[in-house]
Amino acid sequence: MSNPRSSFHETVVSITNKDEIILSTDKFPFRTTLSLSPLVAYWENKVKTDPSCNISRVKELADLLRKTPNLLKPLDDTSLIDEHISTIDILMEDIFPSALWENDLRATVLPFHFESFYATPRLEELQLLGGGNYTGKLNLDLKTLLFRLTLSAYTIILEKFYKANFVVDQPFIFVIKDKFTQLERHYKLSIDLKFMDVKLTGELKQLKPQEINFLINRYNNLDLWMKWLPPENFEFTGFAIYDFTDVTMEETISSLRYDLLEQDAVTSEGSIRSLQQKLRVLFGLPGIKFGLASCPAMQEFDTTYARKIWNGLVFTQNSDLKMDDLRGSIYEPVIKHGHTIIVEDLKLFSSPTRIEKILLEDGIRNLIIAPLQYEGHIIGLLEVASPIPGELNALSMIRLKEILPLFALAMHRGLEELRSSIQNVIKEKYTAIHPVVEWRFTQAAINFLDKMERNATAEIEPIVFRDIYPLYGVSDVRSSAIERNKAIQGDLLDQLVLAKEVLLSAKDNLPLPILDELTFKIDKFSQNIMAELAPDDEAQVLEFLRSEVEALFNYFLKTNPQTEQTIKRYKNAITNPHHVVYNKRRAYEESLYLINETISSFLDREEEKAQQIFPHYFEKYKTDGLEYNIYIGASLLNSGNFEKIYLKNMRLWQLMLTCEIARRIQNLRATLKLPLEIAQLILVHSDPISIKFRLDEKKFDVEGASNIRYEIIKKRLDKATVQDAAERLTQPGKIAIVYTQQKEAVEYMRYIEFLQSEGYIEKDVEMLEIDEMQGVQGLRAIRVSVSFKEQLRHDIDSGDELLAIAQSASLN
Secondary structure, three states, rough: OOOOOOOOOOOEEOOOOOOOOOOOOOHHHHHHHEEHHHHHHHHHHHHHOOOOOOOHHHHHHHHHHHHHHHOOOOOOOHHHHHOOHHHHHHOOOOOHHHHOOOOOOOEEEEEOOOOOEOOOOOHHOOOOOOOOOOHHHHHHOHHHHHHHHHHHHHHHHHHHHHHHEEEEEOEEEEEEEEEOOOOOHHHEEEEEEOOOOEEEEEOOOOOOHHHHHHOOOOOEEEEHHHOOOOOHHHEEEOEEEEEEEEHHHHHHHHHHHHHHOOOOOOOOHHHHHHHHHHHHHOOOOOOOEEEEEOOOOOOOOOOOHHHHHOOOOEEOOOOOOOHHHHHHHHOHHHHHHOOOOEEHHHHHHOOOHHHHHHHHOOOOOEEEEEEEEEOOOEEEEEEEOOOOOOOOHHHHHHHHHHHHHHHHHHHHHHHHHHHHHHHHHHHOOOOOOHHHHHHHHHHHHHHHHHHHOOOOOOOOOEEEEEEEEEEEEEEEEOOOOHHHHHHHHHHHHHHEEEEEEEEHHHHHEEEEEHHHHHHHHHHHHHEEEEEEEOHHHHHHHHHHHHHHHHHHHHHHHHHOOOHHHHHHHHHHOOOOOOOOHHHHHHHHHHHHHHHHHHHHHHHHHHHHHHOOOOOEEEEEEEEEEEEEEEEEEEEHHHOOOOHHHHHHHHHHHHHHHHHHHHHHHHHHOOOOOOOEEEEEEEOOOOOOOEEEEEEEEEEEEEOOHHHHHHHHHHHHHOOEEOOOOOOOOOOEOOEEEOOOHHHHHHHHHHHHHHHHOOOOOEEEEEEEEEEOOOOOOOOOOEEEOOOOOOOOOOOHHHOHHHHOOOOOHHOO
C-alpha cells in the first residue's frame, strides 16, 4: 500500500501464506479516521494552481460545506455521507469522472479497510467490497491479511518520517464468482493514497539508518516493529481510493502455466478436470468441454502406448477408433496438415463420419480442434467444445493461441516420459543400440549363430572399434549440491515452524510440560539446520515430526479446538506425494528439470542434424546438468570412409553447440523459479582410441591401458582448478577447452577466431594451466566468454544451421 518517493533505502518484498510471520495482535493496530479534509484541501489548492478550474463551482462547493460543517470533521458516522450525498457527489467529481462512472470499478474507503463509503454502481453490483469474508475473497488466512495491512502501514511511516523506501510488492487479488456464469473472476486492487495522511500522535523515535535496515531485514517480525514504533504514536486519516482491474485472463493463464509444469499434467484425470475448469474461466463459458490427446498419427508408438495420453473428446483410452476412421473427418486436416478447425454447428454436416456422430451423441454441436506442435512436429491436439452452436468462434482462437504453446510443451514432456519408460524397459531386458553401430551387432550375431551350428559352446565375439576419435562435453549446473541442500534446509525449517505453531496453539488450554519439551526440540532442530544441514538431519526431523508431533494432532483437535487452524495449515503444507513441505525443493527441481530439458532437447535436435556431417556414435547422461560422448572414425562405419576434415567440422560444431547452449540457458534463467547457472567444458583428445562393448554393463568403454588416461581425465575434470588462481576451471558464462598438446591449442584458436567473427565468443581469451590432480598432470586449457548479445549474424531458431556455419569455415 506504500507509495515511495525517496531514494534513501529501497527494498522490495513479497508476502505469501507460506512466509513465517510474527504478529501477536488480532486486529489492525493503528487508529484510522475517515476525513474529507484532504479532499477539500485538494479543491482549494486546485483554484490556486489550475487556471482551467471552474472557480464558480468551487465557490458553490465552499458554500455547501459552510452549510454542512460536519463534513469537515472526522467522520465517525458514515450516515452523514448519505445525508449530504449531493455535496459528496460534487466533492468526488475529479475522483469519479462522470464519463467513467457506469463502468469503472472504483471506491473510496477508510484507510486499510475494505468497507467503502462511496463507490461506482458497477463495483457495488460485484460486491467486491462489503459483506466481509475478505480472507475467502483474497485466498489469505486472517493472520496473513492482517500482517500485510500492518506492514503496509509501516511502509508509509518509514517513507514520511524516515525517508526510507520499502515496497510490499504483492497486490491484493480478489476472487469472486460471476453471478451469471458462476465462474471465478479475478480482480487486482490498486490503491491511491493521495487523500490519506499519517499523523504523529506521540513521540517519534529517532532511528539511525542501520536501525532502519535492521527492521527492514526483519520485515516478517511485526512484533519487533510495534515495539520500536508503537502504533499508538500514529494515526492514519483521510481516505483511500481503490481501483479494481479485471485480471481473470492473466491470472488464469498464469495458473494454467503452473499446472502444466506438473509431472502428470496431461495424463491424470484430476489434472484434466482442473484444466477444463480453468479454460471455462478463460473463455467465460461454464458449459464447454476440454479434450487433449497425443497425435494418433505418431508412428513412434504402438496404438496402445499412444492411448496412454488420450484424454480427448473422441480419442479416449477406451476408444476403439482406428486410423481409417479419421479419413474424411474433421480431425484429418488437423493431424495431417496442422490446420486449426472451427465447427460452428456439427448438425449441419450432411454426411457425418463415425467421429462426428460420436461427438453429436455426446451433445457436442460447436467445437475448435487445434494442433499441438513442438519444434515443427504435430505431437497432439487440443479440443474445446460446446453444446451451443456458434458459442466458440474465430474470436475464441485469439485466447486459445496464447495457451497452445503451454499445452504443447506439457504434451512433449508427457511423451518424453512415456518414451523414457519404454526405453527403460528395453535397456533392462535388452540393450539400446545406436543406429550407427547396429550393423556391427548384427554381424556379430550372425557370426555367433554360425559358430553355434558347429560348436554348441561358442561364445559371442567381442565388439571393438579401433582408431576412433572422441569428443566429450559437459554442461554442468553450478553449485547444484549446495542449492539442493539450501532447498531441503528451507523446507525443513518451514515445516518445523508450522509444527511449532501447532504446539504453541495447543499450549493455550493444555499446560502440559511435554509440549514445552517438544517446542524446545523443534527450536534445537531449527538452530542446527540453520547452522549446517547434516546428512541425516532430514530423516531425523521427519521421523520426529511424524512420530512425536503429528501423532498428537487428533488429541489436540479433541481437547483444544483452537488448534484446528494451525493443524489445517500444517496439513495443507504437506499435501503432496512426499508428505512434507516441498516448496523450495519443487522450485529447485523444476528449475533443474527445465535446464536439463532445454539442453537435452537442443542437443538431440542438433546432434541428429550433425549426423549429416559424418555418421557418428553419440551418448548422453543426465545428472545435475548433462554430459555427452561422441565417437567418430572409419571403423564405426560399414563403409569405412573417413577424412580428418569431418573431425575438424565436428569439433567446430561442438564448440558452436556449447555457445548456443549457454545462450539458451542465459535466456531461460529469467523464467526459472531458482535462477541456476551452468558451467561448460570441452575435452580435446587428438590421439585415436579404441572402445569395446561390455556385455555385463551393456555399454561401450575404452579399450587398452593407453586409453585409460582419457577416461581418468574425464572423471577428474569436474574438480579441476586453475593453477595459482584458487578458482574452479569451469565458470558460468564461459567455456573451458581442456587439452594436452600444443597443436590442439593452435587448432582451437582457429575455431575461436572464427566464432569471434561470427559474434558467438567475446574477444577475451584466457590461456590457463590446470592444477595437478590425482593421476592427471600436464593439462592446460583455453577459457573463452560466450557472447550474450540478443542478435547475432546468424539466428539458429529462425532456420540458420550450425552445420552450415561450421562447414563455411575454412578448416583445411
